[in-house]
Amino acid sequence: MTTKAIRGTQDILPGQVEIWQRVEESARRTFALYGFQEMRTPIFEHTAVFLKTTGESTDIVQKQMYRFTDMGGNDLTLRPEGTPPVIRAYLEHQLGQGRSIERYYYIGPMFRYERPQQGRYRQFHQIGVEVLGTESAHLDAEVIEMVMRWLRDLGVRDLRLLINTVADEPSRVAYRKALVRAQAGHLDELCSDCHRRHRENPLRVFDCKVDTCQPVIAQLPSIHDYLSDTSASHFERLREVLGSWGMDYEIDPRMVRGLDYYRETVFEITSGALGAQDSLVGGGRYDGLVAQMGGREVPGVGFAAGIERIVLAMGGQPEATAADVFVVAFDDSTVSAVHTIVHQLRAAGVRALCAAYDGRSKKAQGSAARRSRAPWQLVVGPDEVQSDRYTLRRLADDRRLECSGEALVSTALSLANEPAANPTGSESRNDG
RNA sequence: GUGAGCGUAGCUCAACUGGCAGAGCACUCGGCUGUGGCCCGAGAGGUUGGGGGUUCAAGUCCCCUCGUUCACCCCA
Structure with missing residues (x-):
């Protein structure tokens, strides 16, 4: 493999x-x-x-x-x-x-x-x-x-x-000598690992977790007595x-x-x-x-x-979001409008995504929006384009903000900079 | 390097003492719905980690191997 x-x-x-x-x-x-x-x-x-x-x-x-x-x-x-x-x-x-x-x-x-x-x-x-x-x-x-x-x-x-x-160095030499001497008197009470440690690195005997070794270990001298x-x-x-x-x-x-x-x-x-x-x-x-x-x-x-x-x-951290705003095309007639809006949002520094590609249905775009974890959604349909009124909607609490096409970018920008809107994904941009 | 446990769909897991490899979630398409979570229908997705063996028949038993988890050793 x-x-x-x-x-x-x-x-x-x-x-x-x-x-x-x-x-x-x-x-x-x-x-x-x-x-x-x-x-x-x-x-x-x-x-x-x-x-x-x-x-x-x-x-x-x-x-x-x-x-x-x-x-x-x-x-x-x-x-x-x-x-x-x-x-x-x-x-x-x-x-x-x-x-x-x-x-x-x-x-x-x-x-x-x-x-x-x-x-x-x-x-x-x-x-x-x-x-x-x-x-x-x-x-x-x-x-x-x-x-x-x-x-x-x-x-x-x-x-x-x-x-x-x-x-x-002098303290260590003195201590090591004392430690080896103390261990040598109790070798029969120590496990095989400790015997090895005793030979190779007597300090490591302290790391032993075997129960039967603990009484001996507890009585070994401390380096603090040899400083x-x-x-x-x-x-x-x-x-x-x-x-x-x-x-x-x-x-x-x-x-x-x-x-x-x-x-x-x-x-x-x-x-x-x-x-x-x-x-x-x-x-x-x-x-x-x-x-x-x-x-x-x-x-x-x-x-x-x-x-x-x-x-x-x-521990478990909140999953990062891939975008602040996800833009959905209501039907084929608004696909190009969606791409224009996404382009403008990005140019202004708003992390924007859409999935209006390859003739994807509105529903498929919605699924992509969910996967991106973008907190805000903007649906662009014929009504919006005609009336020049757009609604940014936050899925978590159904908060809605309506604005004109002209104000869309600035509105989205202020939303994207709300700290709560995005726990981990946009930290670097907000560093100032 | 030592010991033990576990490897089945993208994820979490089923499949009685060997007998047609499955479910939930996720995914794709369709239906419903001017908003992404609900509901309904359909679909796709697997060399059961890999190799060998036993058997009429192996996800299941045996051997080897790789990976992974836990512990030892040690360390971040």
């Missing part, structure tokens, strides 16, 4: 795409308020870009990359996440001069070879943000507040903000700022993010409206990443948000 999208990919059809546009436009508008500018990078890079940043030990690098060799023999990879390309571009174009603070956002597809399920796809889409050039916890708070505002504005349901710290002075004060300052802005959040002392480069602050935003894949946004601080790619020591903080999951968490 060749007429089928590749596994883990999907078409976003009219009716659904308007919701995506709303999510994207809302992000652009919100992020612009905070001084962010868009950056667009290629969707593939030299594989080394991801090996050196995302981290060789991560699942992404080990088993999820769409990696291929092009005809020139280059080792390339479809980007599995957005941060490495942004850092690469930042270095290539020497964007951070002096002590400047750079704020970028990106929107686009990412690719990971995984088993698809609800909210998880092989080609998925992220809106992400990166701030480069400051280690101030104030920026951690700023991006968190920004993304929360954006999601709230979109009407995403059941939002939950979780924050934690993965601390600096260096700098890590402790960084996290404390973040909490102060979030608190002073009245932000609700929870500290999840066991949260660990899956990318190797995170330092200090990590955070996650989930929605209770989703299933197992409930993470809408993941982010954190990545001081040291730029240096790791060969640049100066430039600290950074950012996040990535999954558009598919946000759309899911927004």
Whole structure:
């Protein structure tokens, strides 16, 4: 079957795409308020870009990359996440001069070879943000507040903000040692997955959901008992700022993010409206990443948000309308009048449609009108043409407005701009 | 990569222990109606995801495969 999208990919059809546009436009508008500018990078890079940043030990690098060799023999990879390309571009174009603070956002597809399920796809889409050039916890708070505002504005349901710290290197070394020691004493009480985690990444034991492991997990030491002075004060300052802005959040002392480069602050935003894949946004601080790619020591903080999951968490949205006014020809004698009116409406900025083609009956035109979900209808018959009196009718409540042919365009224009008339379809035109 | 469930018309789903593939909605045409939702009549729409096997006979049973859903793993 060749007429089928590749596994883990999907078409976003009219009716659904308007919701995506709303999510994207809302992000652009919100992020612009905070001084962010868009950056667009290629969707593939030299594989080394991801090996050196995302981290060789991560699942992404080990088993999820769409990696291929092009005809020139280059080792390339479809980007599995957005941060490495942004850092690469930042270095290539020497964007951070002096002590400047750079704020970028990106929107686009990412690719990971995984088993698809609800909210998880092989080609998925992220809106992400990166701030480069400051280690101030104030920026951690700023991006968190920004993304929360954006999601709230979109009407995403059941939002939950979780924050934690993965601390600096000395703290992590000390903590990891303590953790391994604590786990080692209870290995016989832990499941097989936990044994593996204990060997490979002891922090991940915290993610275990097996009941019998919980008593042990509950008694494991917390990273918060091993924070260096700098890590402790960084996290404390973040909490102060979030608190002073009245932000609700929870500290999840066991949260660990899956990318190797995170330092200090990590955070996650989930929605209770989703299933197992409930993470809408993941982010954190990545001081040291730029240096790791060969640049100066430039600290950074950012996040990535999954558009598919946000759309899911927004729940059922009203179907977009294809037009504001649908014009129906009463009979063959008025077909050309209908096309003239449609032409004039469009020229004035009113989204207008008709179906007076191929000799379609009045009834067929009416069906097309219904399918278009156009709120207003205008029937043009011999009587209207002769008397020069036209009636715009709203189907929802049978509201009727009568006017002359001359006033038709201006009347329709004012109706089309009534916000209630059209929830999603004409947002861009009304932006002003 | 692991485990389980499910694939029948555009959509939602039927078809008793194997026995002529159906309904509702949607769609097209016609009737009624100076306005698109109501009513009446007609029509179109399928290789039952694909391949193989058992059988007189397979949507139904068996094997393989693809897709999808849920969970694990992991993450957005």
